[in-house]
Amino acid sequence: MNPIPVTLLTGFLGAGKTTLLNHILRGAHGQKIAVIENEFGPVNIDSALLIHEASEVIEMTNGCLCCTIRGDLDGHLRDLHARRAAGELAFDRLVIETTGLADPTPITQTFFASDALIQAYRLDGVIAVVDALHAPAQLAEHAVVRRQIGFADRVLVSKGDLVDEQALAALSARLARINLAAGQYRLAHGEVDLGLLFDLRGFHLDDSVLAAPAAHPAQLYQPALGASRSAFRAPAPAQSFADDIAALHLHHPGALDMLRISAFMNQLMEQHGDALLRHKGMLAIAGEPRRLIFQGVHKIAGFDYGREWGDEAPRSDIVLIGRSLPEAALRAGFAECVAG
Numbered sequence: 001m002n003p004i005p006v007t008l009l010t011g012f013l014g015a016g017k018t019t020l021l022n023h024i025l026r027g028a029h030g031q032k033i034a035v036i037e038n039e040f041g042p043v044n045i046d047s048a049l050l051i052h053e054a055s056e057v058i059e060m061t062n063g064c065l066c067c068t069i070r071g072d073l074d075g076h077l078r079d080l081h082a083r084r085a086a087g088e089l090a091f092d093r094l095v096i097e098t099t100g101l102a103d104p105t106p107i108t109q110t111f112f113a114s115d116a117l118i119q120a121y122r123l124d125g126v127i128a129v130v131d132a133l134h135a136p137a138q139l140a141e142h143a144v145v146r147r148q149i150g151f152a153d154r155v156l157v158s159k160g161d162l163v164d165e166q167a168l169a170a171l172s173a174r175l176a177r178i179n180l181a182a183g184q185y186r187l188a189h190g191e192v193d194l195g196l197l198f199d200l201r202g203f204h205l206d207d208s209v210l211a212a213p214a215a216h217p218a219q220l221y222q223p224a225l226g227a228s229r230s231a232f233r234a235p236a237p238a239q240s241f242a243d244d245i246a247a248l249h250l251h252h253p254g255a256l257d258m259l260r261i262s263a264f265m266n267q268l269m270e271q272h273g274d275a276l277l278r279h280k281g282m283l284a285i286a287g288e289p290r291r292l293i294f295q296g297v298h299k300i301a302g303f304d305y306g307r308e309w310g311d312e313a314p315r316s317d318i319v320l321i322g323r324s325l326p327e328a329a330l331r332a333g334f335a336e337c338v339a340g
């Protein structure tokens, strides 16, 4: 059996996660989706609000997925898989809606924690829903909101109807500074093109690791790391904020020295692994025709060789998203990895 793709929905309290989940369940014609809902409290209000089109809705109400009940998540994942394997339950995807207070990092680590889960599931992407009206205050007050955004593969901005375009542009610029690798899209009362949510390949080791998403009408901001461009296109900052989580893009229009970049990455993991939420890169290595691709979460990283550069000009890009990363020192260290 093929591994089941898993989508993790995060976003602060009231951001619009359940509204989005309902849109997903209504719109996913032909696809069977299983849902794991994590809500605080004995009465799971969200599952009562959820329309019943999912193959299976599992409610987890004893605590927050990211801290107290990870063991339960592991158990539910194994149980769902066993029932699917036995032919008792049919589903093609799993969507997990976390509580608004959940840190996505430990939840994603569950999927890499055992061989059984690695074979049964494939984490496809982390989607952060951001409330356009309340996000500026929430970003300032709650570290977990900054972490949810920093960790995301996609950022969906809800409640754009409640703010003006100027406020939306300022928020977009702020979100891009926290995570310049995730495309941002508008989410109007849960309505969004489902193609933007699935098959993100957010944790894959392939050429899509730093690919900019194709232009889309709902797009607020588009990361523009491509063959012809050397920098991400971020909207001009309207205001400066001291968010502790920020993205750093290291770029060199050519090849790196393998030994030096390996040492740089090892040191990065050793010194800043705890502060790093996500890291991704596609590198040209001197003397190597193929691109070296890597990505990881905190200190866990995977590396692989991808396609040959062929006619494309070799280049090296790394995106680091983390808390209080020393930008000047990292840029200087990266510059020393240039081959030659």
Ligand SMILES: Nc1nc2c(ncn2[C@@H]2O[C@H](COP(=O)(O)OP(=O)(O)OP(=O)(O)O)[C@@H](O)[C@H]2O)c(=O)[nH]1
Binding pocket: 011, 012, 013, 014, 015, 016, 017, 018, 019, 020, 046, 099, 100, 158, 159, 160, 161, 162, 187, 188, 189, 190
């Ligand atoms: N104006 C407006 N309201 C929205 C939009 N999206 C969601 N809402 C409303 O926001 C409220 C919260 O939405 P939910 O989908 O329950 O949010 P949630 O993230 O699941 O909330 P929690 O489960 O409490 O974390 C609901 O009243 C929604 O109808 C939007 O785009 N515009």
